[in-house]
Amino acid sequence: MKQKFKFLIKQSLNKKIKTKWFKLANIFLCIALICLINIDKIITFFGGDFESEKTIIVVDELNIYDTFEKLFNETNNLETKNYKLEKANEPLETLKEKLKDDNLLIVDIAVDQSSFIKASLISYNTIDTTTKNLITNVLSNIKTSFVATNAQIDNDTLNALLSPVNLNTITTNQESEENENKETIQTIVAIILILPCFFLITMLVQMIGAEVNDEKSTRSMEIIIANVSPKIHFTSKIISATAFVIIQALLLVGYSFIGLVVRTSLAGSQNITPQLNNIIQLLNQSDVVARLINALPILLILFVASFVSYAILSGVLASMTTSTEDFQQLQTPLMIVLVLGYYLAIMAQTFDGALFIKIMSYIPMLSFLVSPTLYIFEQISIIELAISATIATAFTFIIFKYGLRIYKVGILNYQSSKLWQKMLKSLKNKE
Amino acid sequence: MMYNKKKKGMIDLLQVEHVTKRYDNILAVDDLSFTVNDGSIFGLLGENGAGKTTTFRMINNLLKMDEGKILLDGKPITYKETDKIGFLTEERSLLTKLTVKEQVIFYGILKGMDEKTILEKLDYWLERFQITEYKNRKIKELSKGNQQKVQFITAIINDPKLLILDEPFTGLDPINVELFMNVIKEFKEKKSSIIFSSHRMEHVELFCEELVILVKGKCVLQGKLKDIKKDYRKKNIHICGTIDIDKIKNLQGVLDINQTPEETIIKIASDDYIDEVFEIIKKGQNITKFSVEDPTLNEIFLNKVGEAYETKI
Numbered sequence: 132m133k134q135k136f137k138f139l140i141k142q143s144l145n146k147k148i149k150t151k152w153f154k155l156a157n158i159f160l161c162i163a164l165i166c167l168i169n170i171d172k173i174i175t176f177f178g179g180d181f182e183s184e185k186t187i188i189v190v191d192e193l194n195i196y197d198t199f200e201k202l203f204n205e206t207n208n209l210e211t212k213n214y215k216l217e218k219a220n221e222p223l224e225t226l227k228e229k230l231k232d233d234n235l236l237i238v239d240i241a242v243d244q245s246s247f248i249k250a251s252l253i254s255y256n257t258i259d260t261t262t263k264n265l266i267t268n269v270l271s272n273i274k275t276s277f278v279a280t281n282a283q284i285d286n287d288t289l290n291a292l293l294s295p296v297n298l299n300t301i302t303t304n305q306e307s308e309e310n311e312n313k314e315t316i317q318t319i320v321a322i323i324l325i326l327p328c329f330f331l332i333t334m335l336v337q338m339i340g341a342e343v344n345d346e347k348s349t350r351s352m353e354i355i356i357a358n359v360s361p362k363i364h365f366t367s368k369i370i371s372a373t374a375f376v377i378i379q380a381l382l383l384v385g386y387s388f389i390g391l392v393v394r395t396s397l398a399g400s401q402n403i404t405p406q407l408n409n410i411i412q413l414l415n416q417s418d419v420v421a422r423l424i425n426a427l428p429i430l431l432i433l434f435v436a437s438f439v440s441y442a443i444l445s446g447v448l449a450s451m452t453t454s455t456e457d458f459q460q461l462q463t464p465l466m467i468v469l470v471l472g473y474y475l476a477i478m479a480q481t482f483d484g485a486l487f488i489k490i491m492s493y494i495p496m497l498s499f500l501v502s503p504t505l506y507i508f509e510q511i512s513i514i515e516l517a518i519s520a521t522i523a524t525a526f527t528f529i530i531f532k533y534g535l536r537i538y539k540v541g542i543l544n545y546q547s548s549k550l551w552q553k554m555l556k557s558l559k560n561k562e
Numbered sequence: 563m564m565y566n567k568k569k570k571g572m573i574d575l576l577q578v579e580h581v582t583k584r585y586d587n588i589l590a591v592d593d594l595s596f597t598v599n600d601g602s603i604f605g606l607l608g609e610n611g612a613g614k615t616t617t618f619r620m621i622n623n624l625l626k627m628d629e630g631k632i633l634l635d636g637k638p639i640t641y642k643e644t645d646k647i648g649f650l651t652e653e654r655s656l657l658t659k660l661t662v663k664e665q666v667i668f669y670g671i672l673k674g675m676d677e678k679t680i681l682e683k684l685d686y687w688l689e690r691f692q693i694t695e696y697k698n699r700k701i702k703e704l705s706k707g708n709q710q711k712v713q714f715i716t717a718i719i720n721d722p723k724l725l726i727l728d729e730p731f732t733g734l735d736p737i738n739v740e741l742f743m744n745v746i747k748e749f750k751e752k753k754s755s756i757i758f759s760s761h762r763m764e765h766v767e768l769f770c771e772e773l774v775i776l777v778k779g780k781c782v783l784q785g786k787l788k789d790i791k792k793d794y795r796k797k798n799i800h801i802c803g804t805i806d807i808d809k810i811k812n813l814q815g816v817l818d819i820n821q822t823p824e825e826t827i828i829k830i831a832s833d834d835y836i837d838e839v840f841e842i843i844k845k846g847q848n849i850t851k852f853s854v855e856d857p858t859l860n861e862i863f864l865n866k867v868g869e870a871y872e873t874k875i
Contacts, residue, residue: 356624
């Protein structure tokens with residue numbers, strides 16, 4: 132029987148892994164993850180308008196070009212926009228004829244009797260808001276300077292007037308000050324942790340359901356159950372499906388690692404978008420990873436127990452149905468529970484310390500998404516995480532015990548009349 | 563209900579003793595008893611819903627009986643015992659996405675065999691059934707007849723001591739029916755016991771030695787085929803020639819007369835009426851055939867099922 136059990140696990144796992152579709156899906160996943168991690172490099176590689184240099188020709192009737200250039204360069208801190216300033220040496224009408232694309236702009240600055248300066252921004256197409264705001268800010272500063280000079284304010288006073296107010300942030304909690312970027316890191320880690328889980332559980336439910344359904348609808352279930360007990364069959368399905376999910380998760384980690392290696396090996400990435408590199412650096416510095424490593428055994432138990440719970444329930448539901456269509460409908464409540472867990476985990480980041488979310492973190496089938504998120508955000512301790520894992524494990528054993536009773540009856544039942552009555556009756560059957 | 567008792571110390575391969583199975587309020591099998599000896603072919607007959615498949619499922623340990631017991635080699639059937647059974651279900655029970663080879667390995671290993679032995683036997687049977695070229699083809703790509711051959715191979719791959727065949731000839735042409743029959747006979751010669759059900763009475767008649775007829779889960783006829791026929795009082799008289807039909811019709815004991823272009827078949831209530839019929843036939847013209855024959859199994863079956871309904875079992 133042990134040999135048959137091993138064979139059933141191997142056979143079920145091979146059915147999922149040794150297929151061209153699994154290979155194709157993983158090639159796609161690998162490429163997608165590598166691309167995602169290196170998305171900035173890919174965008175830069177293909178180029179686009181963000182790279183082109185905008186030439187701004189200043190028609191200066193006030194003789195303030197030098198001040199305009201100085202203030203413009205000081206104000207422009209946009210990394211993705213390149214500007215080149217030029218003082219006009221041709222008449223405005225001649226310059227207007229040169230406007231053929233978005234890379235040339237004309238700023239016409241003139242004297243205004245009432246408001247000192249009037250200016251026009253002339254372009255071929257509609258100008259983007261960023262550039263417009265930048266020029267407006269520069270001109271407003273020039274105006275202030277112009278007015279101050281006319282009012283005979285000395286240079287030091289003028290500089291003091293024009294310099295921006297430095298908002299110095301002070302927090303009395305030293306820890307809080309030290310962890311300025313912690314929240315960002317926590318959000319990122321939580322998403323990295325819960326998104327793949329959501330994705331993997333969806334796969335798990337579909338796979339186990341389709342497999343049980345296939346064996347049942349082709350009546351091969353009768354031959355299988357004539358030779359191995361429903362318990363052996365059910366357990367083999369759960370183990371193979373969970374093993375599949377773990378293999379897929381490890382592959383995803385592997386693909387992410389390849390993506391990071393590609394990123395590191397490609398020179399110059401720091402110059403393009405330093406944000407991702409900063410995140411990786413912050414991740415290394417923060418204690419989030421250390422906390423996760425501390426709780427790793429508990430997290431693994433919680434994840435495995437929850438995966439097994441979903442596998443058991445999808446197997447039981449599939450055993451009750453006779454077609455894939457019926458299973459698709461019957462699995463909807465299971466998917467809603469999964470989505471609920473996902474949203475609670477997302478909301479945990481917004482509703483800091485919410486009692487309802489904390490209670491939900493102990494509920495099996497939700498806890499594997501909510502508890503780790505709360506733990507990362509330091510809203511629950513490692514003890515509370517361990518309690519969630521214990522409840523999830525106990526729940527798994529209970530649903531296996533009672534689920535098996537339904538499974539035994541369900542897999543050989545082809546009638547849809549009085550289905551729920553039969554299944555409820557089977558719960559009482561201790562054999 | 564009677565069932566065969568063997569000599570002291572000898573155990574029948576399969577013993578079904580007073581088995582009853584209910585689905586809620588429906589009585590699917592009612593106090594059924596029979597035995598199957600080593601190296602015999604046993605027919606389980608009945609109309610649709612008579613309880614044949616339920617009986618097969620109980621023998622295969624798929625269903626628990628409410629009352630009675632089923633013994634294989636004198637022991638209750640457990641998962642250890644089912645390795646000795648080969649089971650061909652009425653409906654196709656093949657995983658159509660697998661190849662022929664994968665499918666046979668799958669079921670073979672579930673029967674406790676090792677892969678090497680399965681492959682050796684598979685090659686033999688594929689050649690025997692003339693489907694060697696389909697070894698690595700997916701089952702869904704095969705014709706119905708070839709799928710039935712694959713299913714049959716999965717049932718016999720473990721050289722079962724007890725072979726259960728539920729409607730084995732479905733979807734087969736006459737040549738392949740012959741092929742299947744020959745293989746079944748070979749298994750009988752190898753001392754395997756075969757239980758099979760079929761709606762085609764001519765198949766049952768051809769090679770069944772013993773049988774049970776079920777009506778609504780209850781056994782209405784049981785025994786050796788030759789004894790059943792012998793005990794069955796009604797006879798058929800086959801005549802070729804010109805005879806006075808009206809005179810025969812008026813005879814006592816004549817149940818029915820059926821005329822075909824080749825011959826006339828007179829059904830009589832028992833062989834007590836043969837002489838009276840013969841007296842009239844003698845006076846006919848160009849008589850080339852006068853033969854008293856046992857009724858076909860089909861007739862017995864229809865008669866027994868009809869009787870059972872009349873007595874409202």
